[in-house]
Amino acid sequence: MRWLEVSVEVDAEAAEAVAEVLSRYVERGVAIEAGPDGWHAGPVVVRAYLPDDDERWARRKQIQEGLWHLGQIVRIPEPSFRSVAEEDWTEAWKKRLRVLRVGAHIVIQPSWLDYEHEAGDVVIRLDPGMAFGTGLHPTTQMCLVALEELVRPGMEVVDLGTGSGILAIAAAKLGARDVLAVDSDPQAARVARSNVIGNGVQGTVRIKRGSLSDVAGTYDLLVVNILAKVIVELVEQGLCERMRRGAFFVGAGITSDRTPEVIAAFKSKGLEILDQRQQDDWVTLLAKRP
Ligand code: SAH
Numbered sequence: 001m002r003w004l005e006v007s008v009e010v011d012a013e014a015a016e017a018v019a020e021v022l023s024r025y026v027e028r029g030v031a032i033e034a035g036p037d038g039w040h041a042g043p044v045v046v047r048a049y050l051p052d053d054d055e056r057w058a059r060r061k062q063i064q065e066g067l068w069h070l071g072q073i074v075r076i077p078e079p080s081f082r083s084v085a086e087e088d089w090t091e092a093w094k095k096r097l098r099v100l101r102v103g104a105h106i107v108i109q110p111s112w113l114d115y116e117h118e119a120g121d122v123v124i125r126l127d128p129g130m131a132f133g134t135g136l137h138p139t140t141q142m143c144l145v146a147l148e149e150l151v152r153p154g155m156e157v158v159d160l161g162t163g164s165g166i167l168a169i170a171a172a173k174l175g176a177r178d179v180l181a182v183d184s185d186p187q188a189a190r191v192a193r194s195n196v197i198g199n200g201v202q203g204t205v206r207i208k209r210g211s212l213s214d215v216a217g218t219y220d221l222l223v224v225n226i227l228a229k230v231i232v233e234l235v236e237q238g239l240c241e242r243m244r245r246g247a248f249f250v251g252a253g254i255t256s257d258r259t260p261e262v263i264a265a266f267k268s269k270g271l272e273i274l275d276q277r278q279q280d281d282w283v284t285l286l287a288k289r290p
Contacts, residue, residue: 001086002052006063006079009043012136013280014074020132021066022048025059031110032136044136052083100135103145106170108135111198122148122173125198126164132188133163139252142277142284143167143225146250150286151176155220158182158242160212160234161253165192165205167223172201176221179205182214212237219243223250228258232265240269243289248274252284259283 008018019030030048050059060081067076099115100108109115111125126134133140147167151157153175159168160182168181181196183189189209196205208214212234219242224231231239231251243249249271254262256278262285263273271287278284 003049003084003086004052004056004059005047005049005082005084006060007045007047008067008079009045009077010074012044013138014070014076015044015046015136016132016134017070017074018046018067018076019048019134021070022046022063024066025063026050032134049084102135102141103148106144106148108166122170124166124169124173126166126169126195133166135166138279138282139225139284140166142279142282143223143250143252144170146277146284146286147171147174147221147223150221150248150250152220153177156180156217157221157223158215158219160215160222160224160239161226161230162192162207163188163225165195165207167225168192168205168207169196169199169201171221171223172204173199176204180208180215180219181205182208182210182212184209184211212239212242215239215242217242219247221248221250223252225250225252228254228262231262235262235265235269240266240271240289243271245289247289249287249289250284251287252282254283254285255281256283259285 010018015032019032022030026048033045063079067079070076105120105122107121107123109123109125117123147170151171151174155176157171157176157179159179162168162181162183165181168179171179181192186209189207193207196202196207222243251262266287272290273285273287275286276283
């Protein structure tokens with residue numbers, strides 16, 4: 001059997017969205033590959049494989065249309081297509097995937113890749129392309145760094161908008177005693193559940209499909225990587241009331257122009273802003289309930 005390889009070279013920031021589009025049309029997952037200079041220098045390649053059969057032209061057209069729609073929001077170059085033999089794709093694909101390091105100790109590892117761990121590594125096994133949260137997006141990386149700094153053994157954590165479950169898994173591996181991971185998208189909840197099991201943290205992480213109304217009780221840390229607008233709405237609906245005294249709030253997915261709104265919402269609930277960090281146009285806020 002032959003496979004049609006589709007590849008698109010994009011900025012790391014757009015890679016997740018492209019992987020999401022491609023994942024609608026492929027059966028065997030999507031890979032996001034770093035360029036020769038690593039994840040942060042220059043473009044990455046998003047690659048996927050689909051059967052190279054009689055349907056190939058229809059599939060190509062669907063992919064081109066899907067990417068065209070996305071191209072209205074971010075710049076997406078034309079995808080390249082090539083036909084490869086069955087034997088070639090498995091090996092070629094696995095060879096190209098890399099392990100991604102974030103913060104001081106966090107390692108994101110594609111599940112089929114061997115990797116020699118170093119002492120102190122916090123390893124998260126994840127495959128890209130099925131739900132937002134591969135670790136490539138700057139907002140996810142800033143949240144991981146914040147979790148590394150803030151999570152202490154025994155904490156109870158909420159990850160609202162869990163996507164792939166990446167932040168919930170990280171919190172569990174960093175020592176949280178209990179993590180509630182919630183997502184309104186059923187597909188994300190499914191993917192998160194499977195990633196939680198794949199990482200062996202199902203004893204600590206509970207996944208719920210839903211939103212704020214499914215978060216009962218109070219917690220030591222909330223992490224919300226959605227969008228400024230959604231964070232402000234959630235705060236107005238009582239999100240900060242789920243924080244214990246001394247609890248932390250990591251808010252991300254905030255573009256710099258919307259940051260003042262989120263800060264105002266936090267202050268209106270009596271939170272203290274601990275830090276404001278920025279990568280590209282993305283701001284992450286660290287706040288605390290005094
Ligand atoms: N936490 C992951 C994924 C962030 S993407 C990371 O940091 O990489 C944001 C996720 O929030 C998406 O999966 C989306 O389905 C979910 N989401 C958006 N609005 C939501 C809401 N109001 N309540 C719950 N989940 C929401």
